[in-house]
Amino acid sequence: MAAVPGSSQNLDGTARLPAGDPLAVPGAPGSLLVSVDPAVPGTAGKRPALGRFAARHPLAAMILQRLGISFLLLIAVSAVLFIGVEALPGDFAQTYLGQSATPQAVENIRRDLGLDQPAATRYFAWLGNALTGDFGTSWASRNSITEQVGRRLGNTLFLAFFAALISVPLAVGLGMISVLYRDRIADRLVNVFSLAAISLPEFFIGYVLIFVFAINFGVVSFPSTVFDGMPFLDRLEAIALPCATLVLVVLAHMLRMTRAAILNVMEAPYIETAELKGLSRARTILRHAAPNALAPIINVVALNLAYLVVGVVVVEVVFVYPGIGQYMVDAVTVRDMPVVQACGLLFAAIYIFLNMAADILAILSNPRLRHPK
Amino acid sequence: MSDFTKHLGHEVRRGGMSRREFMGRALAAGVSLTLASQLYATSAAAQEPQRGGALKLGLEGGAATDVLDPAKALSQVMFVVGRNWGDTLVESDPLSGAAVPALAESWEPSADAKTWTFKIRQGVTFHDGKALTVDDVVATLKRHTDEKSESGALGVMQTIGDIKADGGNLVITLAEGNADLPLLLSDYHLIIQPNGGNDDPNKAVGTGPFKLASFEPGVRVTFEKNPNDWRQDRGYVDSVEIIVINDATARVAALSSGQVHYVNRVDPKTVSLLQRAPTVEVLTTSGRGHYVFIMHCNTAPFDNNDLRLALKYAMDREAMLKTVLSGYGKIGNDFPINDTYALFPEGIEQRAYDPDKATFHYKKSGHSGPVLLRTSDVAFPGAVDAAVLYQQTAQKAGITIEVRREPGDGYWSNVWNVQPFSTSYWGGRPTQDQMYSTAYYSKADWNDTRFIRPDFDKLLLEARAELDEAKRKDMYRTMATMVRDEGGLILPMFNDFVNAAQKRVKGYVHDIGNDMSNGYVATRVWLEA
Numbered sequence: 042m043a044a045v046p047g048s049s050q051n052l053d054g055t056a057r058l059p060a061g062d063p064l065a066v067p068g069a070p071g072s073l074l075v076s077v078d079p080a081v082p083g084t085a086g087k088r089p090a091l092g093r094f095a096a097r098h099p100l101a102a103m104i105l106q107r108l109g110i111s112f113l114l115l116i117a118v119s120a121v122l123f124i125g126v127e128a129l130p131g132d133f134a135q136t137y138l139g140q141s142a143t144p145q146a147v148e149n150i151r152r153d154l155g156l157d158q159p160a161a162t163r164y165f166a167w168l169g170n171a172l173t174g175d176f177g178t179s180w181a182s183r184n185s186i187t188e189q190v191g192r193r194l195g196n197t198l199f200l201a202f203f204a205a206l207i208s209v210p211l212a213v214g215l216g217m218i219s220v221l222y223r224d225r226i227a228d229r230l231v232n233v234f235s236l237a238a239i240s241l242p243e244f245f246i247g248y249v250l251i252f253v254f255a256i257n258f259g260v261v262s263f264p265s266t267v268f269d270g271m272p273f274l275d276r277l278e279a280i281a282l283p284c285a286t287l288v289l290v291v292l293a294h295m296l297r298m299t300r301a302a303i304l305n306v307m308e309a310p311y312i313e314t315a316e317l318k319g320l321s322r323a324r325t326i327l328r329h330a331a332p333n334a335l336a337p338i339i340n341v342v343a344l345n346l347a348y349l350v351v352g353v354v355v356v357e358v359v360f361v362y363p364g365i366g367q368y369m370v371d372a373v374t375v376r377d378m379p380v381v382q383a384c385g386l387l388f389a390a391i392y393i394f395l396n397m398a399a400d401i402l403a404i405l406s407n408p409r410l411r412h413p414k
Numbered sequence: 415m416s417d418f419t420k421h422l423g424h425e426v427r428r429g430g431m432s433r434r435e436f437m438g439r440a441l442a443a444g445v446s447l448t449l450a451s452q453l454y455a456t457s458a459a460a461q462e463p464q465r466g467g468a469l470k471l472g473l474e475g476g477a478a479t480d481v482l483d484p485a486k487a488l489s490q491v492m493f494v495v496g497r498n499w500g501d502t503l504v505e506s507d508p509l510s511g512a513a514v515p516a517l518a519e520s521w522e523p524s525a526d527a528k529t530w531t532f533k534i535r536q537g538v539t540f541h542d543g544k545a546l547t548v549d550d551v552v553a554t555l556k557r558h559t560d561e562k563s564e565s566g567a568l569g570v571m572q573t574i575g576d577i578k579a580d581g582g583n584l585v586i587t588l589a590e591g592n593a594d595l596p597l598l599l600s601d602y603h604l605i606i607q608p609n610g611g612n613d614d615p616n617k618a619v620g621t622g623p624f625k626l627a628s629f630e631p632g633v634r635v636t637f638e639k640n641p642n643d644w645r646q647d648r649g650y651v652d653s654v655e656i657i658v659i660n661d662a663t664a665r666v667a668a669l670s671s672g673q674v675h676y677v678n679r680v681d682p683k684t685v686s687l688l689q690r691a692p693t694v695e696v697l698t699t700s701g702r703g704h705y706v707f708i709m710h711c712n713t714a715p716f717d718n719n720d721l722r723l724a725l726k727y728a729m730d731r732e733a734m735l736k737t738v739l740s741g742y743g744k745i746g747n748d749f750p751i752n753d754t755y756a757l758f759p760e761g762i763e764q765r766a767y768d769p770d771k772a773t774f775h776y777k778k779s780g781h782s783g784p785v786l787l788r789t790s791d792v793a794f795p796g797a798v799d800a801a802v803l804y805q806q807t808a809q810k811a812g813i814t815i816e817v818r819r820e821p822g823d824g825y826w827s828n829v830w831n832v833q834p835f836s837t838s839y840w841g842g843r844p845t846q847d848q849m850y851s852t853a854y855y856s857k858a859d860w861n862d863t864r865f866i867r868p869d870f871d872k873l874l875l876e877a878r879a880e881l882d883e884a885k886r887k888d889m890y891r892t893m894a895t896m897v898r899d900e901g902g903l904i905l906p907m908f909n910d911f912v913n914a915a916q917k918r919v920k921g922y923v924h925d926i927g928n929d930m931s932n933g934y935v936a937t938r939v940w941l942e943a
Contacts, residue, residue, distance in 0.1 A: 146568070149561060181479035182631060189478065248663060256671045264472070264668050266657050268634050361659045361668075363633040371477040371632055380478075
């Protein structure tokens with residue numbers, strides 16, 4: 042069990058770092074999205090206490106370090122968000138009042154919201170509250186953001202959960218099947234179908250599904266609006282179409298990565314050994330190839346899970362699904378800064394968390410990294 | 415009975431034709447007046463409203479930022495929501511646009527139209543069981559007069575000097591006479607709330623035909639019937655559900671799959687496709703909104719009236735209507751009023767595309783070189799296409815127009831009302847007076863054609879206080895002619911409101927007041943079993 046998937050290629054063409062080099066520089070964040078460097082701490086020389094802890098509990102040290110970096114990253118993201126919204130033309134008071142914006146009314150609103158303060162003051166005041174878990178109230182509706190975000194995020198996670206539940210096993214399973222029947226008709230079909238699905242824009246897939254299943258056959262409900270107190274089964278029926286759309290959109294990426302990663306491993310000498318032992322091809326793939334191809338698969342799965350949560354605003358609009366993406370877009374339209382900030386931060390947190398989880402899982406899946414010399 | 419009158423009767427039964435329209439068309443077909451009246455009565459009787467059912471609307475124009483406070487209602491969805499749970503003092507007649515009683519039973523102006531006495535209706539209760547009193551009315555109007563309320567009706571309310579109760583009556587005193595005051599009080603923000611909504615403006619307790627059941631901003635709003643409604647001629651369905659659908663394709667899909675009964679804002683370009691669906695009916699209503707090309711009358715070269723006239727004659731209105739609105743609109747006549755306004759001055763000659771006259775005035779103006787027109791797609795849907803079309807029709811008259819496309823972000827602050835020649839959009843106003851005061855009064859902030867005429871201003875103020883309708887109409891005719899022949903406004907078209915409904919939705923009223931049957935769609939329609 043010595044083989045490690047070497048340098049492989051992502052679907053989007055970005056080169057992947059060789060997974061699991063124990064000598065990788067600690068703390069080098071690399072690219073946020075594709076870095077899989079395990080960052081085994083090696084700072085023993087500089088900070089003895091920390092070094093000793095790191096030596097004894099390499100995994101715990103690594104997780105702690107990752108958490109720290111993620112936190113700093115989040116702060117940086119919040120600053121970028123703040124600057125971005127500030128830079129948008131038109132301010133909240135103007136946009137909100139629209140045609141009834143008299144200079145006096147604009148001035149009143151600006152003073153009420155503290156917009157007359159310098160940007161830096163406002164940013165740090167907001168940051169202070171956010172760190173204590175208080176995201177404040179929306180400027181436009183004066184409602185608690187935490188409550189609104191909670192409800193919307195719940196909807197988004199509900200949809201993402203079911204999309205993931207279907208797409209991940211399906212993608213990995215189909216990936217294995219296409220390795221098993223490599224270059225045969227099943228492999229070709231899977232590839233053509235998944236590439237077609239990923240090539241079409243998601244709103245188009247959405248419209249086609251609506252047209253066929255909601256209008257022509259009338260078998261599923263549309264629009265996919267869900268609301269408080271909706272029975273669970275009705276909810277499931279409501280998300281059938283958006284869920285199918287999301288599955289089609291994320292399937293190909295994970296499927297092709299699975300296929301590529303396993304095929305990569307299939308060249309290794311121990312696979313040949315397994316074959317010579319007389320193991321069936323399916324068993325070889327399942328027991329010997331797949332576990333060693335896990336790291337890149339976990340990474341691409343994490344990327345797609347993140348996409349299911351933060352990248353679905355188009356699907357939400359098309360299917361009229363009240364998720365958090367829609368909430369954020371509404372807020373951007375009126376420059377409702379606290380809401381934009383809260384949503385943006387949440388998206389960043391989910392992205393960072395999933396990537397971190399992927400890194401950690403990738404390391405756990407590799408015995409060499411679990412037990413460094 | 416001829417086939418034609420049969421067809422008309424059918425139209426009335428479907429709720430697709432008003433009495434006025436029916437009579438006009440029947441008379442034109444040579445039916446006698448008495449017979450026509452009888453025909454209308456029998457056809458209309460056949461459409462006895464049916465009660466019951468759950469009405470579902472799929473509407474564009476809702477966001478997570480919406481609030482129930484009627485003072486802050488801006489979006490299309492909140493407009494309809496307010497109409498469902500609340501009432502205003504006065505409503506506008508769906509066909510003539512005149513003020514008709516609602517929570518105010520009747521009213522009486524003083525001779526100078528400065529002091530108005532409104533008699534408040536007795537025996538009306540709010541959803542929480544409390545009786546409506548004149549104090550609630552006073553508190554409501556006062557709240558909207560206060561800057562802090564951030565009311566959308568603030569502009570309207572600022573003209574009001576004093577609001578007080580006098581016995582069971584409401585007395586409003588104005589600084590300047592205004593014959594239109596009752597109509598101003600029909601503004602959809604001015605919903606009467608218990609204690610004026612000062613306790614909790616977002617409570618949505620009113621006197622309307624439906625009680626609010628649930629509210630998720632930007633997602634869904636539900637209502638149940640108010641069993642104690644003070645009016646019997648509305649609120650026919652048992653419950654109303656509004657689903658916010660901001661995507662145009664999704665709205666049409668929801669309607670054609672039968673999941674909603676009614677949708678707003680159908681894209682004119684796809685109307686013909688929707689008409690093929692057997693269960694769907696497209697509802698078009700004339701509106702007051704208009705697409706405009708505006709010139710600053712005080713800025714060279716547009717300070718020359720001959721150049722302005724040349725540019726007006728160079729506009730091919732019919733082609734513009736067909737291309738930009740797919741025919742869903744009415745051609746304009748270079749003044750901002752059409753026959754959906756009360757006291758519309760009829761008989762002003764329609765200006766047509768006339769390259770010869772355009773050439774004549776252009777030569778007379780002595781201008782040479784290209785005229786720069788700024789436009790952007792945010793000005794109105796299809797504004798860039800409209801500008802290019804205009805460029806072509808003007809070229810035939812020998813006028814060269816240079817079209818410059820400006821970025822959409824910042825168009826309203828950097829181009830409109832700043833640059834001397836641009837494309838823009840105007841929504842309607844409840845009265846002619848309001849439209850002219852907002853954009854053609856010389857001191858108005860939004861006088862976007864820089865139309866500065868003391869005689870026009872004087873006439874505007876006189877007309878406002880004139881209680882004799884015939885005299886007022888004449889004044890409005892003079893004002894319309896001034897804007898048309900000397901103003902900086904080129905108004906090729908008014909756009910229609912294009913909505914659509916299932917055919918089993920009956921009783922839809924084509925209200926000239928505003929979109930979606932002036933927001934009353936859910937209170938006026940019923941579902942055929």
